[in-house]
Amino acid sequence: MNPAHYGMLFGVFAVGSIGASAINGVLVGRVNGASLMLWALVCALIGSVASLGIGLLAEYNGSAGAYPEVLLVPMIIAVFLSLAPTGIAGPNAMASALSAQEGQAGSAAALAGTIQYVFGALASALFGLCAHRVAVSLSLFLLGAYALAVILAAKSRSAATRS
Numbered sequence: 001m002n003p004a005h006y007g008m009l010f011g012v013f014a015v016g017s018i019g020a021s022a023i024n025g026v027l028v029g030r031v032n033g034a035s036l037m038l039w040a041l042v043c044a045l046i047g048s049v050a051s052l053g054i055g056l057l058a059e060y061n062g063s064a065g066a067y068p069e070v071l072l073v074p075m076i077i078a079v080f081l082s083l084a085p086t087g088i089a090g091p092n093a094m095a096s097a098l099s100a101q102e103g104q105a106g107s108a109a110a111l112a113g114t115i116q117y118v119f120g121a122l123a124s125a126l127f128g129l130c131a132h133r134v135a136v137s138l139s140l141f142l143l144g145a146y147a148l149a150v151i152l153a154a155k156s157r158s159a160a161t162r163s
Contacts, residue, residue, distance in 0.1 A: 009076065012080070013079070013080060013083050013084070016080050016083065016084030016087070017083060017084050017086055017087040018087060019084065019087065020040070020084045020085055020086070020087030020088045021087035021088065021091065022087075023087075023088065024036060024040075024087060024088040024091055024092065028091075028092070032157075033092040033095055033096060034092070034096060034153065034156055034157040035157060036088055036092050037088065037089050037092035037093055037096070037153050037156075037157075038150065038153040038154060038157050039088075040085035040086075040087075040088035040089040040092070041085065041089050041146055041149045041150045041153050042150055043081060043085045044081070044082045044083070044085040044086065044089065044142070044146045044149075045082075045143070045146040045147060045150055046081065046082075047078050047079065047080070047081030047082030047083070047085075047142075048078075048082040048139055048142035048143040048146050049143060050074075050077075050078035050081065050082075051075060051078035051079050051082055051135065051138075051139040051142070052136065052139035052140060052143055054071055054074050054075045054078055054135075055075070055135035055136040055139050056136060057071065058071050058075075058135065059133070059135075059136060075135065082142055082146070089149070089153075093149075093153075094109070094112060096156060097112060098112075123141060126141070127141075
């Protein structure tokens with residue numbers, strides 16, 4: 001992609017996350033936040049599995065650096081599907097984490113923000129080492145992160161329903 005198309009695509013992904021956040025705002029009063037978070041994470045997990053499959057297919061066909069047009073649109077859709085649900089999962093995860101820290105919500109929010117930046121920096125360094133396999137590396141990272149998040153969200157949801 002040329003830089004202009006990449007910038008527009010980045011904007012589309014941002015609009016997807018903002019749109020999901022708006023949907024979250026409508027649903028959060030009607031649907032349990034833990035359930036919303038779990039469904040958003042499952043959707044993101046499905047998107048990351050699809051992007052991994054498409055990335056591996058592109059590499060198998062000898063297109064590690066540039067995607068053939070036939071795979072570019074499905075990859076964009078898969079990445080959108082894996083990134084947009086963060087507009088639902090993120091706010092519900094933060095609300096869940098902070099609700100358990102009533103007396104220390106400010107410190108808990110600061111810690112959560114710090115952890116996000118630390119993992120972002122680590123992921124950036126990791127991807128720098130895998131520059132020749134960006135799509136597969138990113139998809140594997142997202143797949144692992146979303147799988148762990150789904151497991152933790154499911155446990156959180158079941159614990160919330162028991163209490």
